[in-house]
Amino acid sequence: MNKIVIFGIVFTLALLGVVFGIVGGKDVDMSGDMVNFYSAVAAVLIVSITVFVVIKYVNQMQNDTASGELAEHNWDGIGEYKNELPTGWAIMFIILIGWYIYYGLVKYPFNAYSQIGEYNEEVAEYNKKFADTFANIKNDPAKFLAMGKSVFNVNCAPCHGNTGDGLATAGEETLKAANLTHRLDAITVKNVIENGSNQLGYEAMGGMPAGMAAGDDVHTLAVYIAGGMSGEKPAAYAACASCHGEDGMGMEGVAPSIKTFDANMVAYVLSHGKKGAIGKMPSFAGILNDTQLEAAAAYVQSLSGAK
Amino acid sequence: MFSWLEKNPFFFAVGVFLVIAFAGLVEILPNFAQASRPVVGTKPYTVLELAGRHVYIKDSCNACHSQLIRPFKAETDRYGSYSLSGEYAYDRPFLWGSKRTGPDLMRVGNYRTTDWHANHMWEPAKTVAGSIMPAYKHMYTNVADIDTAWAEAETVRKVFNVPYNTEIPLQDGTTAVVELKDLAAEKTKALEEAAVIAKDMKRKDIEAIVSEGKIPEIVALIAYLNSLK
Numbered sequence: 001m002n003k004i005v006i007f008g009i010v011f012t013l014a015l016l017g018v019v020f021g022i023v024g025g026k027d028v029d030m031s032g033d034m035v036n037f038y039s040a041v042a043a044v045l046i047v048s049i050t051v052f053v054v055i056k057y058v059n060q061m062q063n064d065t066a067s068g069e070l071a072e073h074n075w076d077g078i079g080e081y082k083n084e085l086p087t088g089w090a091i092m093f094i095i096l097i098g099w100y101i102y103y104g105l106v107k108y109p110f111n112a113y114s115q116i117g118e119y120n121e122e123v124a125e126y127n128k129k130f131a132d133t134f135a136n137i138k139n140d141p142a143k144f145l146a147m148g149k150s151v152f153n154v155n156c157a158p159c160h161g162n163t164g165d166g167l168a169t170a171g172e173e174t175l176k177a178a179n180l181t182h183r184l185d186a187i188t189v190k191n192v193i194e195n196g197s198n199q200l201g202y203e204a205m206g207g208m209p210a211g212m213a214a215g216d217d218v219h220t221l222a223v224y225i226a227g228g229m230s231g232e233k234p235a236a237y238a239a240c241a242s243c244h245g246e247d248g249m250g251m252e253g254v255a256p257s258i259k260t261f262d263a264n265m266v267a268y269v270l271s272h273g274k275k276g277a278i279g280k281m282p283s284f285a286g287i288l289n290d291t292q293l294e295a296a297a298a299y300v301q302s303l304s305g306a307k
Numbered sequence: 308m309f310s311w312l313e314k315n316p317f318f319f320a321v322g323v324f325l326v327i328a329f330a331g332l333v334e335i336l337p338n339f340a341q342a343s344r345p346v347v348g349t350k351p352y353t354v355l356e357l358a359g360r361h362v363y364i365k366d367s368c369n370a371c372h373s374q375l376i377r378p379f380k381a382e383t384d385r386y387g388s389y390s391l392s393g394e395y396a397y398d399r400p401f402l403w404g405s406k407r408t409g410p411d412l413m414r415v416g417n418y419r420t421t422d423w424h425a426n427h428m429w430e431p432a433k434t435v436a437g438s439i440m441p442a443y444k445h446m447y448t449n450v451a452d453i454d455t456a457w458a459e460a461e462t463v464r465k466v467f468n469v470p471y472n473t474e475i476p477l478q479d480g481t482t483a484v485v486e487l488k489d490l491a492a493e494k495t496k497a498l499e500e501a502a503v504i505a506k507d508m509k510r511k512d513i514e515a516i517v518s519e520g521k522i523p524e525i526v527a528l529i530a531y532l533n534s535l536k
Contacts, residue, residue: 073310115378116378116389118378119378119379119380119383119389122379122380123380123383126380154385155418158419158423158434158435159423159434161436162436167433167434169433176422176423176426176434177423278422279420279421279422279423279507279509280420280421280422280423280507281420282417282418282419282420284418286387287387287417287418
């Protein structure tokens with residue numbers, strides 16, 4: 001055995017000894033977690049392979065002499081040894097060329113992977129799972145509300161706030177969106193009376209005309225309606241009753257309920273958006289699916305305690 | 308074979324040319340495919356939107372926000388349909404971003420509105436509980452640079468043939484035209500658009516600045532954010 005090999009072995013053992021000296025005392029559990037064991041084996045392998053590869057090349061530098069058959073060409077007396085490719089490597093190279101011709105010209109173009117295809121599969125699979133899992137969710141009101149709440153937290157809370165209170169910082173003027181814990185905010189009522197509105201899908205009578213009340217009545221009505229229509233009914237409400245009903249519960253196809261969140265109106269707002277005194281609400285058609293929209297609507301209705 | 312090539316520089320050159328030409332073709336040809344043309348419905352930015360885009364770049368919104376929706380269900384649920392390369396045709400430079408400290412903004416115009424931005428940019432944490440986005444109050448007083456925005460629009464129209472004043476096909480089969488007139492006319496137009504936004508922002512101070520003939524940066528920025536669909 002040559003001196004340098006012996007040195008290599010000693011050096012490896014010494015390194016391992018040092019490592020053991022440092023780690024060994026640390027009470028590492030070699031049997032409990034296989035990862036520790038594998039790391040130790042890997043460490044031994046890496047150290048020994050490194051040392052012996054280095055030894056091989058140091059030896060070669062010390063002892064190698066030029067040998068082999070010269071190629072026939074030479075330039076100004078400078079020649080070149082024939083250096084054939086290793087057989088295994090050469091065979092692999094040729095196989096890979098063949099494989100690439102197959103893969104590049106046949107396999108890839110005709111059996112192409114598509115990111116969009118994978119996405120479409122993912123969506124189809126998800127939609128099927130959603131339909132299966134939640135087919136009868138409406139029969140389970142608690143679950144349905146829970147779905148509505150989670151939809152609300154993600155999609156509606158940034159504007160309406162986590163509790164649905166509309167995030168007012170100081171009074172109604174600072175509402176960031178409608179306060180959903182009660183049916184109507186006074187500024188909305190005032191705005192609708194003064195300017196009319198035609199965006200909730202009640203086209204039968206051309207929406208709500210402007211100027212249905214005037215002067216002090218506007219304020220009185222706003223307070224009365226925003227207050228949930230409890231207490232004494234102002235006389236001016238007579239102008240409203242023909243469409244919204246004596247009790248404010250609205251009429252199918254004519255006008256929405258202004259006492260509770262009726263399902264039609266909420267569904268319409270969710271799929272068309274709405275712009276009013278407080279601001280603009282975007283439409284959620286195409287963002288949420290039908291079940292989610294209905295669940296969100298049910299949750300909104302529950303916020304103000306309505307059925 | 309190789310030693311023969313080494314001794315025949317002409318054929319060697321031909322060989323090199325073939326190899327490079329092939330590599331070039333592979334990169335150039337796909338650009339002619341329909342998939343890399345502007346997506347139907349993609350419109351160039353108006354001058355006011357471009358001014359907002361400059362504000363977006365100046366204040367480094369792209370350091371925290373991406374504009375690239377990947378084709379995963381979880382992303383398309385939150386942000387809308389995945390992005391296509393043709394949608395960035397008029398983005399110079401594109402603002403894909405590389406880090407999402409905040410959400411993606413590629414289609415924020417679909418689910419956020421003028422008045423919401425007005426509240427949010429002023430004090431993000433008062434709008435979204437726990438938000439770590441910085442407030443941008445200086446935008447409510449700084450004035451947007453419409454001249455530069457107009458110059459950029461005019462430049463890309465001349466140099467890159469961006470289709471201003473041209474009929475652009477839309478998804479529903481109709482067409483739309485994004486006009487680009489001279490600077491004075493564009494300034495008037497931008498002011499009119501700004502007045503509409505200022506009104507929707509429900510802030511008297513902004514309306515006052517616009518009525519003086521100046522456009523606060525926030526107005527331009529909101530025009531830009533609303534155009535992201």
